[in-house]
Amino acid sequence: MKKLNGIRPDHRKNTENSATVEFPLPAKVVIPMSMTMGAPCEPLVKVGDTVMVGQKIGDSQAAFSVPVHSGVSGKVTAVSNYITASGAVCKAVEIETDGQQTVSEEVRPPEVNDKESFIKAVRESGACGLGGAGFPTHIKLDPRTPIDTLIINAAECEPYITADYREMIEAPDDVIGGINMVKKQLGIKFAKLAIEENKPQAIKNFTEMAENDDTIDIVTLPSRYPQGAEKVIIYNSTGRIVKEGELPADEGVIVLNVSTAAFLYRYMNTGMPLVKRRLTIDGDAVKEPKNVSAVIGTPFRELLEFCKADIPAVKKLIGGGPMMGMSIPDMDMPVVKTSNALLAIKHFDERKTSACIRCGRCVKVCPIGLMPADIDKAYRIKNIDELRELKVTLCMNCGSCTYICPANRRLAETNQLAKALIPRK
Amino acid sequence: MNKLIVSPSPHDENYTKTSGIMLNVIIALLPALAVGCYMFSVVRPLILTAVCVTSCVLFEYICRKIMKRPNTIGDLSAVVTGLLLAMNLPVTLPYWMAVIGAFIAIVVVKQLFGGLGQNFANPAITARIVLMVSFPAAMTDWVIPKIGRDAVSGATPLALEKMSSAELQEIGQSVPSYSDLFFGWDIGGCLGEISAAALLLGGIYLIIRKIISPAAPLTFIGSLALLTFITGGDPLYQILSGGVFLGAFFMATDYATTPITAKGKIIFGLGCGIITFVIRQFGSYPEGVSFSILLMNVLTPYIEMLTRSKVFGAKEAAKNEG
Numbered sequence: 001m002k003k004l005n006g007i008r009p010d011h012r013k014n015t016e017n018s019a020t021v022e023f024p025l026p027a028k029v030v031i032p033m034s035m036t037m038g039a040p041c042e043p044l045v046k047v048g049d050t051v052m053v054g055q056k057i058g059d060s061q062a063a064f065s066v067p068v069h070s071g072v073s074g075k076v077t078a079v080s081n082y083i084t085a086s087g088a089v090c091k092a093v094e095i096e097t098d099g100q101q102t103v104s105e106e107v108r109p110p111e112v113n114d115k116e117s118f119i120k121a122v123r124e125s126g127a128c129g130l131g132g133a134g135f136p137t138h139i140k141l142d143p144r145t146p147i148d149t150l151i152i153n154a155a156e157c158e159p160y161i162t163a164d165y166r167e168m169i170e171a172p173d174d175v176i177g178g179i180n181m182v183k184k185q186l187g188i189k190f191a192k193l194a195i196e197e198n199k200p201q202a203i204k205n206f207t208e209m210a211e212n213d214d215t216i217d218i219v220t221l222p223s224r225y226p227q228g229a230e231k232v233i234i235y236n237s238t239g240r241i242v243k244e245g246e247l248p249a250d251e252g253v254i255v256l257n258v259s260t261a262a263f264l265y266r267y268m269n270t271g272m273p274l275v276k277r278r279l280t281i282d283g284d285a286v287k288e289p290k291n292v293s294a295v296i297g298t299p300f301r302e303l304l305e306f307c308k309a310d311i312p313a314v315k316k317l318i319g320g321g322p323m324m325g326m327s328i329p330d331m332d333m334p335v336v337k338t339s340n341a342l343l344a345i346k347h348f349d350e351r352k353t354s355a356c357i358r359c360g361r362c363v364k365v366c367p368i369g370l371m372p373a374d375i376d377k378a379y380r381i382k383n384i385d386e387l388r389e390l391k392v393t394l395c396m397n398c399g400s401c402t403y404i405c406p407a408n409r410r411l412a413e414t415n416q417l418a419k420a421l422i423p424r425k
Numbered sequence: 426m427n428k429l430i431v432s433p434s435p436h437d438e439n440y441t442k443t444s445g446i447m448l449n450v451i452i453a454l455l456p457a458l459a460v461g462c463y464m465f466s467v468v469r470p471l472i473l474t475a476v477c478v479t480s481c482v483l484f485e486y487i488c489r490k491i492m493k494r495p496n497t498i499g500d501l502s503a504v505v506t507g508l509l510l511a512m513n514l515p516v517t518l519p520y521w522m523a524v525i526g527a528f529i530a531i532v533v534v535k536q537l538f539g540g541l542g543q544n545f546a547n548p549a550i551t552a553r554i555v556l557m558v559s560f561p562a563a564m565t566d567w568v569i570p571k572i573g574r575d576a577v578s579g580a581t582p583l584a585l586e587k588m589s590s591a592e593l594q595e596i597g598q599s600v601p602s603y604s605d606l607f608f609g610w611d612i613g614g615c616l617g618e619i620s621a622a623a624l625l626l627g628g629i630y631l632i633i634r635k636i637i638s639p640a641a642p643l644t645f646i647g648s649l650a651l652l653t654f655i656t657g658g659d660p661l662y663q664i665l666s667g668g669v670f671l672g673a674f675f676m677a678t679d680y681a682t683t684p685i686t687a688k689g690k691i692i693f694g695l696g697c698g699i700i701t702f703v704i705r706q707f708g709s710y711p712e713g714v715s716f717s718i719l720l721m722n723v724l725t726p727y728i729e730m731l732t733r734s735k736v737f738g739a740k741e742a743a744k745n746e747g
């Protein structure tokens with residue numbers, strides 16, 4: 001079997017032994033209506049309304065969308081325009097909390113009798129991929145082709161982040177419960193729980209738990225970034241290749257993040273939608289790195305204060321991991337569904353790009369064998385035919401090429417710009 | 426209020442930078458340079474090296490200034506070119522000729538084609554060849570270092586091998602032993618190419634530091650040895666003499682002028698080995714390493730076209746002629 005390349009950045013999993021701490025209820029939350037890859041929602045509440053915990057406050061008619069719920073009880077103080085970290089424009093609902101945390105009547109375990117009602121319940125849960133990309137889960141779980149293997153992505157290959165790891169350590173029964181539930185509801189025969197080898201405790205626990213279950217296989221993956229990228233994890237745990245233009249489902253697999261699976265299990269039992277999530281707070285500006293469970297809408301600034309971050313010294317704030325996370329332009333932005341980490345960086349020098357020396361390191365590290373140096377060249381002269389031939393559209397923006405480049409060239413960024421040059425058919 | 430830096434991912438970086446790579450190459454060249462200096466009685470080779478390095482850096486600086494481009498001497502690539510150039514010259518070469526070599530390498534071969542990474546031919550190799558065809562006498566004025574005695578003029582091991590015993594007697598030299606060739610003891614040649622052992626040490630250092638891939642050096646040396654063996658020659662003598670080790674480890678691994686992919690590097694090395702063999706065996710020049718590398722440099726874009734890496738999961742595009 002061919003080995004897919006990658007890089008080995010320092011793990012810096014400083015928080016792997018930090019049990020999740022409950023973040024105290026903030027005085028105010030801001031809940032954006034666009035937190036997933038799906039279409040933005042329209043607010044269902046207006047200024048002055050009283051909302052409860054678990055109440056749906058935003059929804060959309062679009063099929064490719066996920067509803068939004070409130071994680072607090074209190075009063076809506078504003079419905080304003082909002083720009084997300086990725087630049088999407090949507091509405092955001094601002095709620096002043098009353099401290100009561102009264103649970104809404106809407107919160108009750110959903111009735112599930114068949115696949116259709118299961119998918120509907122998944123949508124109502126507000127679930128999306130919790131690993132960072134935020135793909136609507138109900139779409140992923142409703143493929144058009146038959147599925148024989150469910151892959152649970154527990155690679156957590158990005159440096160710093162331990163949110164998924166803590167889920168596995170703290171709620172192993174929910175993880176196994178979620179896997180069995182999805183398998184049963186979708187009629188999938190096998191599941192593979194794929195974990196990077198730098199999490200031996202999780203591998204040991206689950207191997208013991210699944211010992212007598214031959215439908216769940218625990219796969220140990222080498223600790224090599226980007227092990228958790230969908231195509232990479234599918235290949236490394238099943239040997240199947242998702243070809244150009246195909247979806248994982250076309251190869252008979254679905255990849256689900258481990259925390260998402262555990263969340264779905266809890267939702268089906270309690271009816272409490274996705275209003276809270278665990279995130280790793282770390283980075284060199286953070287004095288006390290922690291895993292925190294925070295209500296969605298909590299301002300990042302309060303989380304940083306909670307972890308004793310040196311706030312005036314923070315030069316860069318990253319939502320997610322250092323490899324694929326997004327720059328946060330404003331410290332007062334809130335926790336969203338996809339926030340698996342918040343990194344506050346003190347030492348960050350803007351990179352000075354110099355000439356490509358054609359060392360070939362970018363080619364060597366690309367997990368899918370692209371040639372970023374050649375793409376860079378073709379992009380600069382806008383040679384679209386060449387870009388097509390170089391298959392730039394397959395780049396998944398893992399960032400390994402930029403990471404390794406000795407000339408500081410922003411190759412991954414160029415790949416994304418180059419993709420945009422190629423007209424879609 | 427903090428002003429936060431907003432930039433696209435990744436936000437993490439590896440700390441091997443261009444200047445670090447060049448520094449490692451400089452370190453790797455030092456053993457061979459040290460042997461050369463010691464063998465050719467220290468002062469002259471040191472001055473020659475200093476002249477080459479200084480003029481390369483200076484030409485780079487002036488060139489960038491005139492072209493109104495950012496100054497790049499900090500990346501140390503001009504220092505590497507200067508060192509390689511010095512190591513490719515006979516120690517007796519007049520300094521002004523070395524300066525011409527530096528001009529060819531930096532101005533003509535490197536900067537006129539766009540600077541670091543853009544040149545299609547190896548600067549030091551091209552400079553050596555230009556000097557060789559322009560000043561053939563000075564470029565083949567070899568001295569044989571006699572330890573403890575004055576250096577005398579003589580012939581290189583490759584020339585010696587082609588001579589008859591009568592000719593050898595006439596010039597008072599003998600064919601050197603393998604160990605003399607390996608350690609660079611008492612043999613004629615360019616400043617930096619006499620000691621295969623020192624060059625090998627530097628090459629291994631670069632391979633361990635993951636600066637170069639062993640693919641091209643191994644196939645280069647391997648194919649030369651194999652072809653020599655098949656045709657009844659002395660493979661060990663052939664690979665240990667002349668510029669084979671210097672060329673294989675330090676020139677055939679140059680980033681800018683050799684293919685990027687592993688497959689490309691293998692083809693490049695094979696080509697170098699074959700051409701070197703052909704020139705040494707059938708050509709009028711005793712040495713063919715420089716020409717072989719230069720010729721393969723020219724072929725590099727074509728090798729690259731044929732050895733593009735296969736993209737994982739990509740569908741073959743419909744063949745589009747023209």
